[in-house]
Structure formats: C-alpha cells, structure tokens
Amino acid sequence: MNVQRSNWAPAVFLGPAVFLLFMLMVYPALETIRLSFMDRLGERYIGLANYDYALTSPRMQEAFRNNLLWLVVFTSGTVGLGLLIATLADRVRYESLAKAIIFMPMAISFVGAGVIWKFVYDLRAPGTPLQPNNQIGVLNAVLLSIRPDGTLSDAIAMLNTEGVPITDEEVMQAIIEVETARIEEAVDGEDLTRAEADELLDILPGRVREYLDGQTPPRDERWQALGQWPRAAIAAINEAIATLPPGSGRIVCNAIPHACAMQIESIEGRAIDEAVAAGTLSAERARELRDSLRAVSVEYVRSGTRPAGEGWQTLDQWDDIIAGVNEVNIRAVNTTLDTGVEPIDWIRRQGINNFALIIVGVWIWTGFCMVVLSAALKGIPAELIEAARVDGANEFQVFFKVIIPMLMPTLTVVTTTMFITVLKVFDIVYVMTAGNFGTEVIANRMYLEMYGGNREFGHASAIAVILMLAIVPIMIYNIVQFRRQEARR
C-alpha cells in the first residue's frame, strides 16, 4: 500500500462509526460476557452456574435440537432451492419476472411473513355440520381436496341406493320452501324490498344445489333462514324414512351406519352406568367398555360382528335397535361421510410444526441465495460451457463438472451466510409460536430469559455467549477469506 499517510484523517473518517460501535456493541458485548458469570441481577459472581443452566436445562436442550434441525433443513433448503431456481431461470426468457417473485419475500417483515403463513396454515376445527369443505387455510384445503369429505348429496344417493325414496330434488325443495317462506315474511315485515326478494328467490335454487354439493352456504346477510338449511334437509330425509314400513331400520343403517351406532351407544352407555351403580360391573371394566363402544357399535352395524369380552349389557337388543331406527340426524350423516382425512394443526402439532416454521424461513431466504448464485452463474465464461458442450458433455455433466465447481466459492459464501442467519433465527419463531409447542430456538430462549418475566440476565447472557461461540468458527472462516482477498490485491 502506498497511499497517503496522515494521522488525523483516519480519526475523523472512522470516528463516528468507531465511537458508536464501541458504545453500542463492543462494550455491551463484553459487559454481557461479564454478566454471564454473575447472578440474575448482575451483583454476585456465581462461576459457571449460568452455563450449567444454558447447556443442560430441558428448554435449552430443546432449543439446541431445534436449531440443529433448522441448520440442516433451512440451509439445505435455501441454498438448494436457490441454486435450482437460479439454474432453471437462467434458461428461460421470463427470468427476471420469475426471480422477482422468488425474491419478493425478502422485502417484507418477518411479522408480515408470519401473518401470511399463519393464514396459510389456518385450521378450522373439523366437524362443522354439513360444511365439510370450509377450510380457509390453503394448506388444509389442499390436503382435504385430495380426499374430500362426502357431501349431502352423497348421503342422499346412499339412502336412495338402499331403498329410501328420497332424491336431491326433494331435499332441495324442502330447503327452498323454508327459505322462501322466511323471505316472504321479511318482505311483509319490510326488512326486504320486493325487488331484493325476487332477486334472492331467483338465485336460491342454484345456491341450494351448491350447498348439497358440499359448498358452504352462501353468507349473504339478506338470506333469512341459513341456519335452518341443514335442519330442513335432515327433516326431508327423515320424512322419506318415515314412509318405510316399521322395522326397516336396517335400510337406513346400511346407508348411514352412524345413525344406528349412535342409538346403540346411548342405550348401552346408559345401561353400563346403571350396572356400575348397581355394583354388577367394575368401574374399570366400564371405562374399557365405554372407550371401545364407538368402534364396537359401528362395527356391529356394518358387519354384525359381536364384540368380544364380558360385561356388555344390551347386546341382545342391538338388532332390535337397528331395526327400529326411523330417523337420522346431522351428526350421524356427517360422521358417516367423513372420509377420515383430518385437517392438520400445522403450528401446534409436534413433529410437524418445526418444519412449518422452517418453511417460512426458506420462503423468505431462498430469494437471497438465488440472486447471489444467479449472478455468479452469469459470471461463468460462456466459452467454458460451450467448450464442454463441443467436447460432448450433456447438460447434467456441464452442470456438475463445470458449473458447480465454478460456483463453489459463491456456494460457500451463501452457505455461511445462511448458517449465521439460522443461528440468530428469532422473529419467525417469536411471531408464530413464541417458542411454544416444542419449537423453541436459542435466540428466542435468550429473549425470554431476558424479558419473559423473570429477568434472568445471567442465564440470558450465558446463552448469548454460547451463541457467539457457535458463530466464531464461521467468523474465523470469514476473516481467512478476507485476508486471502487482501493478499490478491
């Protein structure tokens, strides 16, 4: 280096930055290291007790495990997808558009990303009567659409096949009658204008048809009897069942097994309670019976298989109960049509939720890796690639034997950047789960120790120091890179 030498100039140029960084980062960091050997108020030296806590407490061990999972899955996800997308996009004309879309999440906040993905992961608890397809989160909707639940018209078709004289049209008619009557009442009560009523009546049959086919009932506040649509449908079905001769319950049960199973459950359940009260059945056995009652009764209705074991109270009457069934209810229909695919609570269910959070991170950071790798990709001399092609290399050989080795320095930089990101990961976890449900990470633990009520400054400081130590190898690597570049200049 043979540039100008002077004494004052570096001080002026570096002064503000050096002052601020020493006051707000260097000194506080050293002070925090000191605090890591002190008690929670920073008053008394307590040796390595904080480190003992930071390395062995269950919450911290959970955090270490999760950070390791993040390290592996997040880093390979972001770097792998970034490389894949950069390579693919390099070969198409709409490259800049595709890359802009992938990069866009980098522009928004983790809080915003958290809201976006909480909405994607949204869960509507299952079992809402006759609204099987009402998931509003994309992921659960996709999951259920792969094997959708049955619809009301499926139930009607099943009943019809078994011999119940009922058709979709009759059920629709019943719903239309109820709704029409209430709309006319509303017109009389001047809650609706005539024109509005006519408009509604016009589209009513279409909406009822959709409802039978599994769509959510239309939420237009001008509808007057939405809450009664399921009841009207079930009433029409039960009316048809009532026309069967007495003792035809078997027909209904073949179509809607749960209609009969529920009857058996309630009668048997009561009998078990009575037997326990009378002392003829042990409480323990009664609990076992009740636990298996649902499965046993459904199985009996479906195939007539008698349950094994002692203690059943009303087994002799079960055939009579089945024969006597003369109506169904909403729940029975719903349960029968349920195909068994349950929506998933992505954020709370352990074993899944960590991956759900990591996906949010990958969604945000893949764009970064892609842009950096894409630029490096374009820096590879075209002659080199062409030469390989002329020598007879196919596209895969070009990629693995030419492009990847040329990208290696950039891949290393991107990977280390992701390592640092992952060790510091905080916002996503804080916003989406606050570290609950087994999703704890080191940085969130540190925050909670510090501000989460107990103000355990000693614990928090020790955790922070451990985090630093995990980052040091990467730091050393960066310094080596810097020195190497300095030597080249």
Add this chain to the structure above:
Amino acid sequence: MTSATPAVTSRESVLSRTAQAPGFNWRRFLGRIPLHLALLLLVVIWITPTVGLFISSFRPREDIMTSGWWTVLKNPLDFTKFTLENYDAVINNPNYDMGRAFRNSLAIAIPGTFFPLLFASSAAYAFSWMEFRGRNTLFVILVGMLVVPLQLTFIPVLRLFNNLGFTNNPYVPFLSIWVAHTAYGLPYAIYLLRNYMGSLPREIFESAYLDGCSHPTAFLRLALPLSVPAIASLVIFQFLWVWNDLLVALIYVGGGRNAPLTYALSGLVNSLGQDWHLLTAAAFVSMALPLVVFLSLQRYFVRGILAGSIKG
C-alpha cells in the same frame, strides 16, 4: 437484454445461436417443457401465500371466515364481493391505528437509514484508502460485530440510554432507536462498502493523490460517486431492515403512541387472533411500502448488492 451489446459473449447468445437451427426445433421445445413446468410450479408456490393475503384483505369478514380466498377466483370481476372496510378499520380505528404506526415507521426508518450510511461510507473509505496502524484489526473488530446477536447488547445499552436521558425523550421521541439502528446497521454497511470501495481501480486514487487531492475530496468526489451502486443498494437494504425490524423497536420504543408498524402488527396477531379480515389488511399496510420500494428499484438494487457482496 444482451442482444443490444453483441460485443459481450453472454451465455444467452450461445443458447439462442444453437436454437437457430433451420425450422422449428420440436425436440428442443418438448425437451424444455419439464423445465418450464418446474419453474412455474416453484413460482406459483412462492406467490400463492401473498396473493391469498392480498385478496383476503379486501373480503368482508363473513366471507373470509366461511370460504377460502381462492373461491373468488371463479368470478374475480364480481366486485360486490370486495370491500375497503377492512383497510378503513385498521388505518383509522384508534383501536388498531395502523395509520399512526405507518408514520412512526417512516420517522424511524429515514434517519435510521441516513446516519449509518453516512458513517459507514466514511469508515469504509478509511479502511480502503488510508493506511494506519491496526487497520485490519479494527476492521475485523467492527465487522465482527456483524455476528454479535443484538440481544447481547440490549441490557447495557438500555442502561446507557436511561442514564443519558435518551429513553422517552420528550423532545426527540425516537432518539434511542435512531442511535440504536445507526450502530446496528454499521457493521454490514462498512463490510459491504469496504469491499466495494476497496475493489475500485486503485490507479484512479493513486493518480488523484499524486495530483494533490486530499482525503475528504477523494472521498466526496471519487469514492462516493463511484460507489453509488453499492450505496443505493445499501440504502434500500438498511431502509427495509429498519422498516421490517421488530426486535429493536420492541426494546427501545415499546408500545404506545410511538410504536412502528411491525410492533403494532405483532400486537394485533395476539389480540385479534382469528379476525383475518383485519389481520390481512393490517399486514398489507405494513408490507405496502417495502413492496413498492422493492418492485420499483429492484433491478438497480440487485445489481448493486451483487457488485458489493460477490466481489468480496
């Protein structure tokens, strides 16, 4: 893009040359279908969550709670299904007050971008073109702060701010967070700008010094103008970083009248829970400006950031 500069042999031109075989190359076209499908699938996956949020923010509460946002795609031009009420509520209703939060975010982010850039560029110049004892050591210490988890600094800094009267200063309400963001933004800015300035052609600087050019002049007339791509990209990066920051705001501003958008939004996530009509609108209010900045300055931004980070 590259056809305008035929002197440069880019890979794109190599590809297009192979494509110019006589007649339409069916085999090449068919062979590329999986490529397009894979890329398209990834792009759709990436954009769907944001589209869902955007559409939902315009849907009435009842619709959001009972049907998926994708159902409006059947007839997207049915504007009776859309409403601006959600935005009106989150911006103007004092319970949510995202309008005030938006102004607070601006008041935090603009000085929080200007000062670190000013101090970092002068420091980067010193590290690049001045020689003094301990230069490398000092650089390593400052840039080493890049990997210091911010939480490591909070307690001592907060104590310092309290002693100096920065916290809840009646005259300069955002003083704490301005100083904090300035310091926290420095390591990355210094690192990036030093890499960029250090890789400028040294002949330019040497001849300037030979002609008697002083450091301040070389900094203002040479280093800064030549570093505009890196500075521009850093302005955008730092602005978005401050705008999107939650943690630092949590510590140095807290809630109340001065809370920025991220803080307000994370509060709504807790208090509103399943009120998606308000949450989606509030989230979009917080995302609007970053998205505009990113989309309008994107090309410049990407070019600049790569020049800085790849050369390093």
